[in-house]
Amino acid sequence: MSKIPVTVITGFLGAGKTSLLNNLIAEYSDKKFAIIENEFGEENIDSTLVENIQSEDIFELSNGCICCNLNQELFVVLQKLVESKHDFNHLLIETTGIADPGSILASFISDPIIKNQFELDSVICLVDAKNANSDLKSESVLSKQIAVADIILLNKLDLVNEEEAESILKLIKKQNQHAKIIQSEFSKLGNHQLLDQFSYKPEKIFQHIFGLETNMKGNSSENNHGIQNMLFICDEPLDQMKIGMWLDAFLQFNQDTIYRVKGILNLAGVDNRIILQSVHTQIQATVGKAWNQDEKRESKIVIIGKDLNQEIIKKNLLDLKA
Numbered sequence: 001m002s003k004i005p006v007t008v009i010t011g012f013l014g015a016g017k018t019s020l021l022n023n024l025i026a027e028y029s030d031k032k033f034a035i036i037e038n039e040f041g042e043e044n045i046d047s048t049l050v051e052n053i054q055s056e057d058i059f060e061l062s063n064g065c066i067c068c069n070l071n072q073e074l075f076v077v078l079q080k081l082v083e084s085k086h087d088f089n090h091l092l093i094e095t096t097g098i099a100d101p102g103s104i105l106a107s108f109i110s111d112p113i114i115k116n117q118f119e120l121d122s123v124i125c126l127v128d129a130k131n132a133n134s135d136l137k138s139e140s141v142l143s144k145q146i147a148v149a150d151i152i153l154l155n156k157l158d159l160v161n162e163e164e165a166e167s168i169l170k171l172i173k174k175q176n177q178h179a180k181i182i183q184s185e186f187s188k189l190g191n192h193q194l195l196d197q198f199s200y201k202p203e204k205i206f207q208h209i210f211g212l213e214t215n216m217k218g219n220s221s222e223n224n225h226g227i228q229n230m231l232f233i234c235d236e237p238l239d240q241m242k243i244g245m246w247l248d249a250f251l252q253f254n255q256d257t258i259y260r261v262k263g264i265l266n267l268a269g270v271d272n273r274i275i276l277q278s279v280h281t282q283i284q285a286t287v288g289k290a291w292n293q294d295e296k297r298e299s300k301i302v303i304i305g306k307d308l309n310q311e312i313i314k315k316n317l318l319d320l321k322a
């Protein structure tokens with residue numbers, strides 16, 4: 001039996017991983033994908049943002065980060081996928097933005113049961129051209145994500161000028177001289193073939209893991225890399241104006257510590273879900289699916305960052321009710 005190819009998608013918080021997932025599903029419409037989504041936070045918002053795929057083809061690993069405490073859960077999901085004879089011919093894994101992909105890749109390389117069924121195709125790292133410079137300074141995990149990738153998508157080029165793009169390219173090449181680097185906007189593939197490249201070279205990852213292990217000792221902070229997340233749920237409609245103004249001010253004021261906000265909003269007087277996304281200070285709101293008549297309308301907002309003062313943030317969010 002031929003092995004199932006596995007593509008691992010990594011990249012820091014908000015770099016464009018889910019956007020790439022959606023583009024891959026659209027571009028490779030002849031493939032039957034199974035998807036493993038690992039989101040940092042108890043509420044898996046990403047799985048609702050993946051489009052054009054049946055929900056039974058998406059497997060969620062929540063409540064932790066795949067590289068720390070969920071490796072065993074990953075193993076169980078992989079086993080289930082194989083044993084249930086789920087109909088798929090390519091596996092895509094989206095890791096959390098704070099995952100060190102090393103330990104996930106090691107499972108595919110060294111675990112005899114997994115190795116028998118799956119074959120690593122490639123490890124794609126999304127790099128946010130706008131924010132990577134500052135993220136690299138504060139989060140060592142981003143260097144690791146770049147270092148173990150064999151394909152790097154330098155994304156969000158619409159948000160930087162040529163000089164900034166050049167400087168981030170140089171930084172990437174410093175961390176990884178071997179990867180193929182593709183420049184992109186909105187994680188679009190252009191004419192590039194990203195799947196079935198079988199470009200992954202295990203020797204590189206082993207070298208990398210051994211090289212990093214000494215650096216990482218004593219550095220693996222408790223509480224998932226020192227980055228926290230909080231979930232806010234509200235079953236009363238929120239006010240569009242108030243939320244816009246609050247979010248703008250909140251992100252400007254905390255731009256070094258708040259990495260990511262994702263939400264599905266129930267706004268007063270609006271019949272559709274509003275999908276809210278922010279990466280550092282860039283905010284995007286898009287119109288999602290309409291609420292059904294008999295559906296419970298509630299807003300869910302996930303905030304990811306450092307030093308979250310959850311009490312105050314929650315109080316502020318409660319003030320945003322219509």
Ligand SMILES: Nc1nc2c(ncn2[C@@H]2O[C@H](COP(=O)(O)OP(=O)(O)OP(=O)(O)O)[C@@H](O)[C@H]2O)c(=O)[nH]1
Nearest residue numbers: 013014015016017018019097156185186187277284
């Ligand atoms: N301007 C701009 N925005 C982008 C680009 N790529 C993605 N985005 C936006 O950035 C936000 C985050 O994109 P996602 O694809 O959800 O990023 P992610 O890496 O999956 O995020 P996490 O899973 O939370 O780490 C969304 O609002 C996207 O629409 C890009 O090239 N340019």
